[in-house]
Amino acid sequence: MRNTVVLFRREFFSYFATPLAFVFIVIFLLLAGAFAFYLGGFYERGQADLAPFFNYHPWLYLFLIPALSMRLWAEERKSGTIELLMTLPVTLWQAVIGKFLAAWTFAGVALALTFPIWISVNYLGDPDNGTILAAYVGSFLMAGGFLAIGSCISAATRNQVIAFIFTVVLCFGFLLSGFPMVLGLFEGWAPRAVIDAVASLSFLTHFASISKGVIDLRDLLYFGVLIAAWLTANAIVLEMKKAD
Amino acid sequence: MIEIKHLTKRYGELTAVNDISFDVAPGQVLGFLGPNGAGKSTTMKMITGFLAPTAGSIRVCGHDLASAPLPAKTCMGYLPEGAPSYAEMTVRSFLEFIADIRGLAADSRQRRLDDVIGRLALGSVLDQVIETLSKGFKRRVGLAQALVHDPLVLILDEPTDGLDPNQKHEVRQLISDMSRDKIIVISTHILEEVDAVCNRAIIIAHGRILADDTPQQLATRAPSGRLDDVFRAITTGKTQEATHA
Numbered sequence: 001m002r003n004t005v006v007l008f009r010r011e012f013f014s015y016f017a018t019p020l021a022f023v024f025i026v027i028f029l030l031l032a033g034a035f036a037f038y039l040g041g042f043y044e045r046g047q048a049d050l051a052p053f054f055n056y057h058p059w060l061y062l063f064l065i066p067a068l069s070m071r072l073w074a075e076e077r078k079s080g081t082i083e084l085l086m087t088l089p090v091t092l093w094q095a096v097i098g099k100f101l102a103a104w105t106f107a108g109v110a111l112a113l114t115f116p117i118w119i120s121v122n123y124l125g126d127p128d129n130g131t132i133l134a135a136y137v138g139s140f141l142m143a144g145g146f147l148a149i150g151s152c153i154s155a156a157t158r159n160q161v162i163a164f165i166f167t168v169v170l171c172f173g174f175l176l177s178g179f180p181m182v183l184g185l186f187e188g189w190a191p192r193a194v195i196d197a198v199a200s201l202s203f204l205t206h207f208a209s210i211s212k213g214v215i216d217l218r219d220l221l222y223f224g225v226l227i228a229a230w231l232t233a234n235a236i237v238l239e240m241k242k243a244d
Numbered sequence: 245m246i247e248i249k250h251l252t253k254r255y256g257e258l259t260a261v262n263d264i265s266f267d268v269a270p271g272q273v274l275g276f277l278g279p280n281g282a283g284k285s286t287t288m289k290m291i292t293g294f295l296a297p298t299a300g301s302i303r304v305c306g307h308d309l310a311s312a313p314l315p316a317k318t319c320m321g322y323l324p325e326g327a328p329s330y331a332e333m334t335v336r337s338f339l340e341f342i343a344d345i346r347g348l349a350a351d352s353r354q355r356r357l358d359d360v361i362g363r364l365a366l367g368s369v370l371d372q373v374i375e376t377l378s379k380g381f382k383r384r385v386g387l388a389q390a391l392v393h394d395p396l397v398l399i400l401d402e403p404t405d406g407l408d409p410n411q412k413h414e415v416r417q418l419i420s421d422m423s424r425d426k427i428i429v430i431s432t433h434i435l436e437e438v439d440a441v442c443n444r445a446i447i448i449a450h451g452r453i454l455a456d457d458t459p460q461q462l463a464t465r466a467p468s469g470r471l472d473d474v475f476r477a478i479t480t481g482k483t484q485e486a487t488h489a
Binding site for chain 1: 289292293294295314315317318320322324325326328329330331332333337341342344345346347373389
């Protein structure tokens with residue numbers, strides 16, 4: 001536990017040691033705002049809710065979260081610090097979890113900094129703040145899911161660009177599996193259970209239900225299991241190929 | 245004590261380390277010599293627990309690396325090849341991170357940090373970001389990192405690589421000063437270094453130990469009495485009588 005905290009602190013503050021933190025947060029806030037106001041029609045809809053804001057989070061995360069996760073392990077490999085880290089008296093799990101939590105907390109900070117839009121909607125109307133809170137929770141969980149995938153992919157390569165591209169592709173798959181265009185491929189021939197299973201793998205399905213304000217245990221479990229599974233894969237990948 | 249028994253590492257077809265066994269006792273400064281690709285770094289990576297051996301066992305300070313890696317890692321300090329460190333951190337925050345992860349108690353933490361900063365003359369660059377440092381300073385930061393917790397066992401992979409002659413001299417002095425009660429294993433290409441700091445030398449090539457002796461004894465194996473001649477003879481296999489029986 002203590003080791004995880006020490007590793008977490010090092011990783012978390014390393015974001016702020018470079019322009020990465022600043023660039024990421026600024027771009028995230030700009031894009032989140034642009035999507036909500038221009039594409040989402042935040043004002044034009046005339047409704048006091050944040051649906052146009054949250055609806056674009058999956059797409060925003062699709063490109064921004066892999067940019068955050070790509071360095072997690074690939075950089076350690078590239079610079080050789082993985083050898084330093086793995087010969088310190090820490091376990092593999094402490095390292096995996098410490099790093100993941102640092103990236104997740106950082107994503108949480110960026111998400112929390114979108115609070116002005118929450119203030120705006122409360123100023124302009126009378127929104128359901130419970131729903132908004134649930135959507136924030138859902139968005140944060142989804143960011144964790146993307147990050148866990150990204151962390152695992154990052155552990156498999158020393159090249160950050162490769163880590164980025166593969167993570168985007170994989171996350172895209174996880175997003176799309178809830179979409180009619182993917183589900184359409186199964187409809188008509190596959191049993192309902194298969195279609196439901198494919199749809200239930202999707203980030204979108206679970207995020208959508210949480211962001212409607214319903215925090216269902218199954219959705220929480222989905223993200224919990226997803227994160228745990230990808231972090232386990234992350235540890236296995238590291239164990240299998242530490243040196244190269 | 246380091247006890248290595250029948251250590252082997254294979255990468256597919258390639259056998260990087262081939263059934264080597266040796267012990268190192270406190271007070272010994274063991275120089276690990278060998279041409280590039282001889283298996284020096286691979287052996288060190290296995291001793292420090294970074295790589296798992298294909299076969300064989302390693303015990304450090306009485307702890308088996310395979311079954312009790314954390315206690316074994318706790319009593320070791322390691323400078324990996326190339327002295328990697330977190331480039332975006334300052335020297336101070338990097339060393340503090342190492343001190344924290346090594347679990348130094350609050351009362352000894354600052355004393356230990358001051359000690360290694362003093363020993364390696366890092367006082368002037370403490371608040372500088374590591375990536376902006378010269379190669380010599382980076383190497384010294386790597387050494388400082390290995391020494392923070394005052395370990396009983398020090399594994400240093402090419403500790404003087406990239407240092408200028410004065411710095412080399414200082415690092416050798418540092419190693420000699422610490423050698424009395426510690427176990428120190430260094431790898432090097434520089435034979436004069438072995439003469440200067442080591443009281444034992446192991447020559448390794450193609451993953452096998454070819455000679456294990458004091459540098460003085462080794463040197464007598466060549467008619468010239470020079471360690472480089474012995475090294476060349478042993479590692480190229482030209483003079484058979486020079487090899488270890």
